[in-house]
Amino acid sequence: MLTVRPAGPGDAADICALLNAVDLIEIGRPETDLHEVEADLRHPEMDLARDSWLAFEGGRLVAYAALWCDGEPGRIDTDHYVLPAHQDAGERLLALVEARARERARADGAALAVLHLNLNTAPTFETRRLTARGWRRVRRHQVMARPLSPAADPLPVPPPGLTLRDCRAEEDRQRAHALVEETFAEHFDHTPRSYRQWLDDLDAVHLDWSLVWIASLAGHGDAAVMLSRDDRAAMGWVRNLGVRKELRGRGIASHLLRHAFGVYAARGRDTLGLGVDTLNETGALALYEAHGMHLHYAVDTWEATLC
Known part of the structure; x- marks a missing residue:
């Protein structure tokens, strides 16, 4: 059974473990440090209660998403991580991100919400689900x-x-x-x-x-x-x-x-x-x-x- 709730500061270790599990699949080794996750969760511009989501299946954390808006109204960034065997949970969180982005854009007086999401070029989330929802690739960055x-x-x-x-x-x-x-x-x-x-x-x-x-x-x-x-x-x-x-x-x-x-x-x-x-x-x-x-x-x- 899928359950979803907001993230809190006390979830940092579990989120870090999820991100490192994704790292291991995508780049071959874990490279997320706990202090990075803790810093994100305590950022003063992050409203965890409304702008973050954790998805659990069988009591296990299988997906995490968050969004923030630190630029012009309607311009929104998001994080999204999911274990490969839990694509539906990942899509559920993506839908929540999109709904909240629309709400944030309207509250800021913007006619449109423009979301950006950075994903590994071979991500754990199925990109066909992104394209089916109207997402498109616009840029590539390399970690050197x-x-x-x-x-x-x-x-x-x-x-x-x-x-x-x-x-x-x-x-x-x-x-x-x-x-x-x-x-x-x-x-x-x-x-x-x-x-x-x-x-x-x-x-x-x-x-x-x-x-x-x-x-x-x-x-x-x-x-x-x-x-x-x-x-x-x-x-x-x-x-x-x-x-x-x-x-x-x-x-x-x-x-x-x-x-x-x-x-x-x-x-x-x-x-x-x-x-x-x-x-x-x-x-x-x-x-x-x-x-x-x-x-x-x-x-x-x-x-x-x-x-």
């Missing part, structure tokens, strides 16, 4: 990874005129936020965020700000930002690497990337990963490939427009 070692990845010497500083100081954290907003403004699916919202998204109280760097170029001021974190069990992670538009093509991104390789190798990490939009017009995918990063797995963004 690269092995590290202290011998192969010494800290690089910066190009002439380029200096790096970390963001342990509050004023530099605010500057990092401004640079992320500027350098990612034209990227697919970027949603402008206030400084406070950005900190909430990062679960910033648990972020090591010594691993967030701003690059400055003589005569041009602050030129780029890299936000990385070392709290994933599977690998070190680069969340953002952005260079101001007028300063691209000068090797700044390459230096920041090699700097991260060196720092994380020295910290004992054997892998560094990041996500990249395959249609990114800045040439990011080619940059990462040129620096030895390889495909770990790929993710499709699915979209549905509901009235």
